[in-house]
């Protein structure tokens with residue numbers, strides 16, 4: 616059983632190796648999951664504990680394929696795992712999240728029916744999962760996570776969410792869509808998330824736009840570009856994912872339009888008439904802030 620003492624993880628197969636790549640104090644709101652795209656947990660730990668002229672990276676935990684955990688910084692200190700990122704109205708997620716790097720090579724290349732990592736190591740077919748990333752694109756081979764890793768990730772997520780009252784468990788791919796695709800489709804993120812937070816992505820709810828127009832964006836925040844023209848009042852949407860301030864929605868009807876809208880401007884389908892929202896403030900926009908950290912993956 617794992618537990619946390621003075622912001623450090625305590626339990627079997629847990630070690631601590633402090634990284635110099637840390638920021639100031641952290642009050643975590645989210646847990647963010649990553650893959651290392653590396654060759655081993657040891658090499659990733661070494662890399663995340665090194666200062667580099669090309670840009671320093673780190674995370675709170677590295678989770679090996681055998682379930683072993685190395686902690687690199689206490690949970691109340693900022694680490695550098697998210698890069699330019701946004702989630703639910705917040706930007707620069709290093710300042711708001713605990714990061715876990717899972718030892719996994721990521722997307723693989725297929726050559727003559729054999730699968731290789733980007734560093735040219737062949738991966739046995741038993742460790743390959745073919746899937747389409749939820750951001751789209753073709754079906755590709757991905758490095759599978761081990762059962763020990765998935766079990767340990769679930770235990771860590773339950774522990775951290777309970778200890779720090781975290782609002783959600785997200786992937787790097789959620790906070791940096793288009794730039795990042797980790798932890799990727801080989802990791803059961805939706806299942807872990809619904810188990811840990813009690814939210815289910817399977818519960819779809821219809822809502823309507825109550826502002827005169829409402830921007831629909833590529834991600835959960837006013838910094839993300841619109842995916843289409845603003846939705847007019849009365850547009851019916853299907854809520855796919857619920858955040859504290861932003862929802863991921865699909866526009867009802869024959870289109871494939873999907874994006875993020877501010878929750879405050881969605882109402883029940885049978886909303887009484889006359890309930891309007893000032894069109895001059897179509898979104899509760901957070902002040903744009905950019906993280907200067909070089910992204911790692």
Ligand SMILES: [Zn+2]
Pocket residue numbers: 648649650696787795797911912
């Ligand atoms: Zn990442």
